Amino acid sequence: MFTANNTGKHELTLSEIKLSYIGLPFVVIVSLCGFLYYSIWGVDPLIWGVQKFFSYMGVPLVLMGLFLNEFFYRLTLAIFCKFPMSTFWYGFNLGQLMKCGDRDIPAGVKYYRIALILPHLIVGFFPLIWGIVINHPTIFIFGFLFTIASVGDLVLLWEMRHLKSGNAVSELPSREGIAVEDDVLDE
Numbered sequence: 647m648f649t650a651n652n653t654g655k656h657e658l659t660l661s662e663i664k665l666s667y668i669g670l671p672f673v674v675i676v677s678l679c680g681f682l683y684y685s686i687w688g689v690d691p692l693i694w695g696v697q698k699f700f701s702y703m704g705v706p707l708v709l710m711g712l713f714l715n716e717f718f719y720r721l722t723l724a725i726f727c728k729f730p731m732s733t734f735w736y737g738f739n740l741g742q743l744m745k746c747g748d749r750d751i752p753a754g755v756k757y758y759r760i761a762l763i764l765p766h767l768i769v770g771f772f773p774l775i776w777g778i779v780i781n782h783p784t785i786f787i788f789g790f791l792f793t794i795a796s797v798g799d800l801v802l803l804w805e806m807r808h809l810k811s812g813n814a815v816s817e818l819p820s821r822e823g824i825a826v827e828d829d830v831l832d833e
Contacts, residue, residue: 659823695783718765752814766796
């Protein structure tokens with residue numbers, strides 16, 4: 647059971663510089679998967695997949711991936727934190743070209759960590775690996791792009807490593823980061 651206490655609140659935001667220097671090694675590692683695909687299957691399937699993906703089928707796949715990523719994120723929070731799905735709102739920030747949403751109820755740190763990583767495994771990493779295994783360049787490119795796109799959430803996960811389990815977090819609606827309420831949750 648969670649109980650609330652009166653505590654302080656602060657924000658943990660990610661700047662472009664922080665995203666760059668923490669996220670760059672991750673991007674390099676994921677890019678090595680492209681080299682792995684090339685070394686196993688050659689360049690012809692990859693060129694065919696890039697042409698197909700960035701032609702008529704790319705836009706619906708990217709929109710579907712954005713929706714699924716956000717859906718799995720919200721579903722994870724709904725299941726682990728027992729929030730009804732009606733407490734979430736969804737949107738798209740055209741100025742930053744990113745999806746956004748907000749919740750009124752903060753989640754525990756451990757559940758928020760799961761909610762950050764699970765959608766990127768389902769939408770990014772698993773399709774990336776599956777595309778390599780079965781030589782399907784469209785699935786590989788989809789997984790590659792969404793794994794690279796997850797670098798912001800993975801950097802946020804890295805930055806959350808010092809938060810205590812009693813902290814509660816909620817996402818910031820207009821920028822990359824979280825609002826942290828200190829020692830709110832007692833388990």
